[in-house]
Amino acid sequence: MKAKCTVCAQPFEQTRADQRFCSRACKQKSYREKKAEPVDRGAVKKMMFRMSEYRGFMEEYGWDRESFPFVLFCFYRRLVPAGLVGNDLYEAVNDIVPNLDSRNMKEKPFIDFKAKFLSNDFEILA
Structure with missing residues (x-):
């Protein structure tokens, strides 16, 4: 043919x-x-974070915003399996949070994540 x-x-x-x-x-x-061909960034689903999860976590573990900012919560939250909610989510995040000190926020993985976070690569929900 x-x-x-x-x-x-x-x-x-x-x-x-x-x-x-x-x-x-x-x-x-x-x-x-x-x-x-360039990748259509609009077709790539943005990672989403919820302020309500952050507030619940802060209340549950007694963190203050200065020592545990939202961007740091999101940095650890992305490592937790999807589908966890409430106390299960808070426990999972707390389990992977190392002993916080100023060095954690000066390491390259966090700096790279924060740059993406601040450039609106993620979706923030209430």
Whole structure:
């Protein structure tokens, strides 16, 4: 069956009904072009954090906002499995929170996360 190559538009004889390219070179060119396309950031789901979870955690464990800011809560919250709520969530976050001191917020993983957090890469819900 005759077909037109989707890359170079040259006619070719298909050996399979789903064949779209006339040669391996055109198939490779298509792959490279597709791979080079920019990612649609709107299609990537943003990570969400809830202020209500933060407030509940703060009440449960008696932290104050100065020693445990919202961004730090979100930094640890992202490590907790989705679906945990209430006390189960608070316990899971508290279990992964190391002994807080000023060094934790000066380490690269937190600095990178905070930069993304401040650039609105995440969705904050009430």
